Amino acid sequence: MRDERRREIRKEIVSWVKTILFAVIIALGINFFVIIRCDVISTSMENTLAAGDKVIGLRMAYVFGKPERGDVVIFPSPDDTADDLLYVKRIIGLPGETVEIRDGYVFIDGDVLYEDYLFEPMYGSFGPVTVPEDSYFML
Secondary structure, three states: OHHHHHHHHHHHHHHHHHHHHHHHHHHHHHHHHOEEEEEOOOOOOOOOOOOOOEEEEEOOOOOOOOOOOOOEEEEEOOOOOOOOOEEEEEEEEOOOOEEEEEOOEEEEOOEEOOOOOOOOOOOOOEEEEEOOOOOOEEO
16 A cells, blocks of 8 residues: 555656656747747837837747838847847848938938837938848848
């Protein structure tokens, strides 16, 4: 009777360990292959995202399609010294387009880009620059 009880307890413990291990493997798989979590560390995306916000993105978002202008994307820092730093930015220029900022207005191939998500005017000038075929221009 006592050996039988020990076997039942051992079976129960093994069952719990298997369940927990399975849950951890599933969680890690989702974390590494399905979603990406990012903390917003700057105010550059206000009023859409504020510093301190937490963002979850879908890693597989572009498996069946290409990024479009206006998409908010999460990507690793292009700076080699910042290993874990992730950026959250909006796609402005698509491959092959010429982007220029004049007096706070964004121009795509010479046409003004209407940005309804901006609540205050931008300042400054930049470019023009042509976006390489394998790249996107983000602000």
